[in-house]
Amino acid sequence: MSIVLEARKVSKNFGGFYAVKNVDLKVEKGSVHALIGPNGAGKTTLFGLLTRFHAASSGNIFLDSENITGEGPADVALRGLCRSFQISSIFPGLTLRDNVRVALQHRHGLSHQFWLPSRTLSRFDDEADQLLDRVGLAPLADRLCSEVSYGRKRALEIATTLAMQPKVLLLDEPIAGMAAGDIPMIVELIRSVAKDCTVVMVEHNLSVVERLCDRVTVLVRGEVMAEGTYREIRDNAAVRQAYIGAGFEV
């Protein structure tokens, strides 16, 4: 399998404190790769570094073997490295369809034309509805985002990100804060998405990680402690000690 996303010796230093230190990460194309670790391990910071929302203090990041370390977050997104956020990030004042359309209009190069009427955007309605249908939100397409549940907002965020046709999809705690009833829907959604693109996800729910992920990287205090399959990680005594706690059985 080829490597689609790679971090080499990446560090992030906040005034002397290393949130991420000399992290090496290789994500195989077509895989679902989990980043796990206790709170404050640097998982979200690493996401920010990979998607260029944070500038790395040192190290390099490669997407499809091309060095993207010096690029901005928008450039990286246009290359196909797209992310969701830890706290649901949507456009609350827009309808669900319009949320997806924001991504579609940009992907189709129709976001800067101030001389064209708004109705030119209606050409994306069908595609937006298809994406909403994929995440089970088609019946709510005309509803305002602020009117739907948190679980549906997370699903909408994934639909909006999918509109960019990502090569690599980075999901930051996709089921955090969700009602238990909504979790299977999101798990199935991620499984379905993973058929078309590589997925990297930060997740605390280990049963979800076990069900979905091919590879797992454990971060502790900003450094990689272990990497392997879920079974290898589960059986690693050091990981259990650091992450789960001594005496805890998975």
Next chain:
Amino acid sequence: MTAMLAKTQVCPLHRRMYAKLALLAAGLALLAAAPMFLYPVFLMKLLCFGLFAAALNLVLGYGGMVAFGHATFFGGAAYVTAHAIKEWGFGAGSGLMIGVAFALVAGFLMGIIAIRRQGFYFAMTTLALSQMAYFAFFQAPFTNAEDGIQRVPRPNFLGFVPLADNLALYYFVVAVFLIGMAVIWRVIHSPFGASMTAIRENEMRTLSLGYRVNRYKLTVFVISAGLSGLAGSLKVLVFQIATLTDVAWQMSGEVILMTLLGGVGTFLGPVIGAALVLTIQNYMASTSVPVTIFIGAAFIICVMLFRKGIVGEIDAFMRREWAADSIRKKVELQ
């Protein structure tokens, strides 16, 4: 029966469109007839400041950026137009165009620096740059410092429209105002407008979707500057004078006040806000109470009672009514 009922109902979208068309027709009729009831020069001042406030609203209301330096574009364009017409013999049309060109360039230069920061820092950067522009205009020999450029002629437009006549000038100002408002309408209701709405709603998210956010901000800032310049140049034709008052920071503050009073992020709000402030200034100036007291009171009332501004509150009320009406219709059909 249900199908027949459905056919006879006017869909809410069409009703909204008819309401907007009726409003447009009423507005045009009002503009055409207004000089019969009100002093044309006052009306022209109102249109100039209405356009200025509407231009600022592009940045403030639709871009979500509190710009505190728009006086540079308004007053700077006024100086350039006044000088071009008086000293270089430009016509009215070319005078307006050179004023707009100046504002576009100044907007690009100010914008490319200011948009790198957000919120308070953006506002302070625009204020600092506009203060630098103020002192540049104060020192520049062609502006005549505190005297300003006075007795600017009103050349005929296209050689045959006599702008020296107040009524002819009024209709010329109305035409330019409508063109400016049409540009604003197009920008708001365009794919670019949708992008700006998304950026205002959630900048981080648009960035993560590949939008180079600063380019959009710069574009809307430059368009807003150009339209502010158009308003400033137009004001020179009306009052035949360009002074330091137009480039001072108080002018930047006053136009923000107009926009807030009328309704930030609404199409007509800034024009209504400008009309309110200018009317207070005009009719309360003769009283013994300083006019700023009245304007300050109006602002406090606005902030306390209707934070969305006059048009913003009316718009919100109409939307609630339309939504309720739409639900009632659905229930009836069922």
